[in-house]
Amino acid sequence: MIRLNGINKSYITGNNQLHVLKGIDLHIKAGEFVSIMGSSGSGKSTLLNIVGILDNYDTGDYYLDNTLIRNQSETKAAGLRNQYIGFVFQSFNLISFKNAMENVALPLYYQNVNRKKRNRIAMEYLERMGLSEWAEHMPNELSGGQKQRIAIARALISKPKVILADEPTGALDTTTSYEVMQILKEINQEGITIIIVTHENDISHMTNRIIHLKDGLIESEVLNGKHPVVK
């Protein structure tokens, strides 16, 4: 599903060049549940953004579902994101002036699904998250856990192949974090590939494969939280 070969990425800030990713080789098959770990500055968020076509890379190859993703136009990138990828963010990133249902329905707006239909589908997904009675509420009236479940519903509504979650539990307490992870696990069991970025060990151990990043390189990989795998 996702194949990265020798990905390099640098940021230029003023006169300094910051080499964030120094040649990442990674292959993630369809249906995997992967977590990327690393201290801050290790490049894990950057990697996730490249995979999510939210950011571009300097050198290397990135194949998403056997399509080479490189220097495509913003319009094409938008189409690919809409078709393949659902995002879940640490800070939820719900649109503050839209209610829960409208937030969930937003990706379908960009698939030209009419309002009535997309709101109906959004209600189905809210129901699945157990939030149907909160459909008319604005994001600022909801708890963190509720907001994240709405964000997950929004990520799912476009029926993506991959869900990318950047610190999905970073802003949540332990109980809520475990609930959110449980939901992600259920989604994974339906066959959707999930990649999460986290720095919490207990969260990463709920996934099937842990990738440790250090200073822009893959340091080690652990399968099922038990066996180290050889690259």
Place this chain on the structure above:
Amino acid sequence: MFDTDKWQEIFSTIKKNKLRTFLTGFSVAWGIFMLMILLGSGNGLQKGVEKEFESSATNTIWVWSGQTSLPYKGMKPGRNIQLVNQDYDAVKRTVKGIDKSSSRYQIWGSNTLSYKKQFGSFNIMNVYPDYGIIERVTIIKGRYINQPDIDEFRKVTTISKQVEEALFKGEDPMGKFINVNGVPFKVVGIFTDDNNGGDDNNRLIYLPISTAQRVFSGDNRINTIALTVGNATVEESKQIEQTVKSRLAVLHKFDPADPRAIFTWNSLEQFQKFQRLFSSIRLFIWIIGFGTIIAGIVGVSNIMMIVVKDRTKEIGIRKSMGATPWSIISLILQEAILITSFAGYFGLVLGVVVLETVGSKIESKFFSHPSVDLGIAIYALLLLVFSGALAGFIPARKAAAIKPIEALRDE
């Protein structure tokens, strides 16, 4: 582009961002409103002054005599020049380009008019029939002096409404005889003359000049010659004025360059001076109006830039959901155009309402019926909408072009 779904999206955004919408709209509405008031007032001012000129024809040359101030052919300066009928006839016959003309013989001072036991003191103006047209006299009953009156030396008079009120006290004056300095004249008409509120032109009666000269021993003397020049330009009018002067110089043997022998007043020239004054005022108003529009544009631009900045994160979210750059730009632009059009229209209507209600109540000597050319207002509105859209377009395009990850990081 005009799918209802997008409009619903825009309306829901507007509904939930009321302050932002109000601020954008207000700067546009205010700009258009001020422009309407400004242009309307300018028009009102102009109409007021043009009305001043309506009281007599705007293409008239008046000629009257004075004293020579230059020696000529051995004659000393200081000679009185007296215009006579022959001068008028000569001018009328020989000068080309004259449309209407009349000489005028005035009897100033205390002329007693009386009818039965009523009497009053009024001026007597003795003229040819054309004079009624030159002075723009309005006949409200009967007729003005006509050519047979002149030819047959008829003792007839056209009296003003004021004279009628003073002498007849409600009796019908038509066909009655009034005494003019002891001589009976038959009333054949009643007139009024719009004279900008003054009543000099209304405190008089008109008599046929031929009759008056004979009856009041005026001999062949006249005081004034009035000419209209048709559709002549100012240059042509000045030319005619000059020809009349030199013609009279020959007849009365004075230096054609003498500034005090013959006086003239060219109303067309005066009118054109006012026209020029008004084109400068119009230009001035346009400059201020243009400034107002610029201020509106700057206001809209500022707000649009803030709006886009404010929405950077939202744009990032939308992009991560699969929004294309164009869909982002068109969303912001359509919202901007919608708000500016509605607000501009509101300002336009408000401006018209204020001009119609307040403006029509201000009726003074130099201000009348303020109104504004709607076409200009609509152009100004389109300009504002366009610049609002442009002001939104530049930052919107920038926001739509940045990587979604950068937009998402924006707090």
